[in-house]
Amino acid sequence: MEVYGMTMEYEAIIGLETHIQLNTITKIFCSCKADSWMDPPNTNICPVCTGMPGVLPVLNEKVVEKGVLLAKAMNAEIQKISFFDRKNYFYPDLPKGYQISQYDRPLATGGFLDVPMPGGNSRHVSIWKLHMEEDAGKTKNELGRRLIDFNRCGVPLIEMVTGPDIRSAGEAAQYLIRLRQLLRWIGISEADMEKGHLRCDANVSVRPLGADYLNPKTEIKNVNSIEAVKNAIEKELERQKKEYDADRKVEAWTLEWDEDSQVLKKMRSKETEADYRYFREPDLLPVVLDDSWKQNILSDFPELPLERKLRFISEYGLPDYDSEILTGERTLADYFENSTKSYGGDAKKISNWLINDVMRMMNAAGVTAGEIKLSPAHLAEIVRMVDEGTINSTTGKALLEKTNSTGMPPNQIVSDDGLAKVSDDAAIRRVIIEVLAESPKEVESYKAGKTTLMGWFVGQVMKKMKGKADAQTAKGILEEMLDHN
Ligand SMILES: [Zn+2]
Numbered sequence: 001m002e003v004y005g006m007t008m009e010y011e012a013i014i015g016l017e018t019h020i021q022l023n024t025i026t027k028i029f030c031s032c033k034a035d036s037w038m039d040p041p042n043t044n045i046c047p048v049c050t051g052m053p054g055v056l057p058v059l060n061e062k063v064v065e066k067g068v069l070l071a072k073a074m075n076a077e078i079q080k081i082s083f084f085d086r087k088n089y090f091y092p093d094l095p096k097g098y099q100i101s102q103y104d105r106p107l108a109t110g111g112f113l114d115v116p117m118p119g120g121n122s123r124h125v126s127i128w129k130l131h132m133e134e135d136a137g138k139t140k141n142e143l144g145r146r147l148i149d150f151n152r153c154g155v156p157l158i159e160m161v162t163g164p165d166i167r168s169a170g171e172a173a174q175y176l177i178r179l180r181q182l183l184r185w186i187g188i189s190e191a192d193m194e195k196g197h198l199r200c201d202a203n204v205s206v207r208p209l210g211a212d213y214l215n216p217k218t219e220i221k222n223v224n225s226i227e228a229v230k231n232a233i234e235k236e237l238e239r240q241k242k243e244y245d246a247d248r249k250v251e252a253w254t255l256e257w258d259e260d261s262q263v264l265k266k267m268r269s270k271e272t273e274a275d276y277r278y279f280r281e282p283d284l285l286p287v288v289l290d291d292s293w294k295q296n297i298l299s300d301f302p303e304l305p306l307e308r309k310l311r312f313i314s315e316y317g318l319p320d321y322d323s324e325i326l327t328g329e330r331t332l333a334d335y336f337e338n339s340t341k342s343y344g345g346d347a348k349k350i351s352n353w354l355i356n357d358v359m360r361m362m363n364a365a366g367v368t369a370g371e372i373k374l375s376p377a378h379l380a381e382i383v384r385m386v387d388e389g390t391i392n393s394t395t396g397k398a399l400l401e402k403t404n405s406t407g408m409p410p411n412q413i414v415s416d417d418g419l420a421k422v423s424d425d426a427a428i429r430r431v432i433i434e435v436l437a438e439s440p441k442e443v444e445s446y447k448a449g450k451t452t453l454m455g456w457f458v459g460q461v462m463k464k465m466k467g468k469a470d471a472q473t474a475k476g477i478l479e480e481m482l483d484h485n
Pocket of ligand 1: 030032044046048049050154
């Protein structure tokens with residue numbers, strides 16, 4: 001659209017619909033194993049989840065409990081009574097011909113997530129829908145045949161839909177990053193997009209900047225990484241802007257993201273909700289969440305990542321950067337706090353050792369802070385030994401590895417292996433005499449004025465003493481011997 005030769009400026013309007021696979025052991029309405037990752041097709045199924053006639057669903061209470069935790073984390077209002085409904089549609093991966101979901105009386109209503117954006121702003125994303133439902137199966141085309149796997153039928157999901165509050169592809173990515181962090185933090189989902197534990201459809205439209213109406217939106221499906229969500233939304237925003245610029249209309253299509261070719265393909269024109277003919281599920285009782293059950297579920301509700309990050313800044317005086325990393329994952333945040341308490345000194349020092357050295361060890365071993373053998377108390381002890389001058393920091397770093405691989409207390413390793421720093425003048429002096437005798441050329445250059453060689457001499461001494469010499473003492477003796485002889 002051109003107005004007097006000016007190009008129209010647009011605003012993006014984005015809402016995200018996420019399906020979160022809960023990490024329960026069994027499915028939502030039967031006792032089949034919920035997680036079928038890598039299992040052969042149709043091995044975790046029974047008459048209930050394959051919709052045989054005459055069977056009755058029984059609600060898994062763990063699904064309600066995990067749903068309540070999420071509702072609380074999303075600042076939603078948890079409902080005392082909610083109902084299951086049948087959402088009717090036909091698809092080969094849906095053997096019952098309907099999906100058991102929640103419609104007008106869901107587990108929770110309202111809610112929001114304030115998502116911090118790089119650069120310091122934050123986006124208030126409202127939650128329009130939060131309900132429990134069962135998953136459908138999977139179909140795929142292979143060798144000209146349509147194959148169906150029912151393993152995923154009846155896997156518990158929370159569907160969560162945001163308001164149209166997100167304003168760019170980058171914001172959509174940030175929302176998903178924060179949601180994923182939150183889901184893992186409260187322990188209700190592995191939230192791995194590649195494994196389908198967290199799935200996202202994006203509703204996308206554009207409107208002239210400053211307008212107060214909404215244009216038709218398209219729905220992008222089948223995106224299975226945060227990067228792909230971002231790319232697909234960016235492409236679709238560009239396409240819609242071009243359509244409006246050329247005075248064409250945007251229709252309410254459903255689009256499918258093709259990861260390999262990085263293009264969006266039209267799937268179908270979108271169904272409206274009325275097509276599903278929802279009605280109450282007659283085989284299930286209403287979900288009654290009485291006060292004692294609710295209190296029990298929420299009794300050890302954790303401090304959430306963003307609150308904890310702010311507390312790390314105010315309580316321990318950590319920089320924003322450190323706090324962000326340390327609250328990336330809950331066991332890491334716990335590790336930091338436990339080490340700091342055990343250490344009793346400057347928390348920033350623990351943060352440095354943790355971020356620079358211990359996290360590298362965790363990444364190399366593929367373990368989390370909750371799994372690493374090196375305990376928070378061991379880390380604190382090693383940092384303390386460096387502070388006190390018992391060992392130097394090079395030895396301290398080697399000691400981290402050794403403590404981790406043996407599980408032995410660091411002070412015992414130091415005494416067993418004779419790692420303690422040698423600050424004994426006589427011992428260092430003996431080595432210096434050796435070094436000077438072996439390096440006549442360097443001694444001559446130094447005496448002729450090339451004093452920058454001091455670092456090299458200290459290095460030679462450290463090498464001979466396997467890093468255990470106190471560098472300051474060595475330097476003092478070297479200066480004394482070279483400058484006054
Ligand atoms: Zn089953």
